[in-house]
């Protein structure tokens with residue numbers, strides 16, 4: 381039985397957002413940040429990897445790096461002009477070419493490596509070299525548009541990986557499930573008229589992009605129906621996500637019958653994330669991972685790659701990510717989530733949950749599920 385492959389590379393932790401505190405540009409009343417004051421810091425990722433190693437989970441994984449995405453890989457998604465502008469500014473001293481996507485010197489190469497790790501995860505699954513795969517890297521990708529970076533995302537890692545897989549493995553229908561707390565607007569925009577790529581985003585309503593909900597955006601042209609947005613109320617927790625899976629995500633996969641499932645796995649819907657207001661905990665991520673694993677078994681011979689996206693609580697991201705990787709690898713270590721009891725006690729009331737379920741039912745009906 382082949383193992384779960386876990387792709388990671390210390391070099392991707394060396395990407396810097398430059399002089400930002402949380403995501404505020406330094407200057408005026410904004411004091412320069414402490415060492416890890418920039419929200420999209422390497423520490424949450426590095427600490428997840430450290431937990432995987434100290435818990436013994438690493439022994440059950442095939443831990444490896446991958447080559448950076450090539451220019452050919454990147455050009456399948458991004459225009460040459462964007463690559464040139466990004467490379468030139470990265471070679472100088474960094475800057476920001478988009479909307480909240482600052483980068484420092486050398487981030488072009490690091491972003492290409494981050495995309496390469498996602499590409500490696502998808503490729504190894506399709507080649508049958510691993511039971512499934514996880515990619516732990518940064519910068520993330522799901523906000524990046526074809527020609528503009530956005531929200532800490534510099535290349536569209538998952539689309540780059542999917543299109544490389546299509547070029548090499550002739551895979552057809554791919555489903556992307558995005559449980560990052562922010563809307564997967566980049567992936568949506570890249571595949572909006574593509575009937576062969578189902579994009580599903582569960583996100584906190586009106587969070588990022590600011591004021592965005594998206595429930596009515598279902599794709600265009602031949603891609604009509606292949607884009608599904610599930611905006612959830614701030615304060616929603618375990619029940620909201622699991623009910624959305626039951627009523628919308630799983631039926632959408634059933635109808636679409638994917639040949640590969642890729643998850644954009646942000647861990648910023650956790651109960652203590654500084655950039656959002658949702659209430660998930662490690663058992664929520666464990667449960668969602670089990671559901672996508674089962675769906676992958678059912679539809680596509682288990683072909684599943686999970687790609688890390690956001691997640692800004694340095695202390696808590698590792699426990700949520702560890703639960704995901706344990707579930708992929710079918711291993712349960714002795715790691716206990718120190719936040720679990722508190723997070724369970726803080727779940728919203730039954731009345732809130734019932735109202736959120738009603739809204740999910742309405743979304744399901746509107747989308748025909």
Ligand SMILES: [Zn+2]
Pocket residue numbers: 560561562646648689690691
């Ligand atoms: Zn996010």
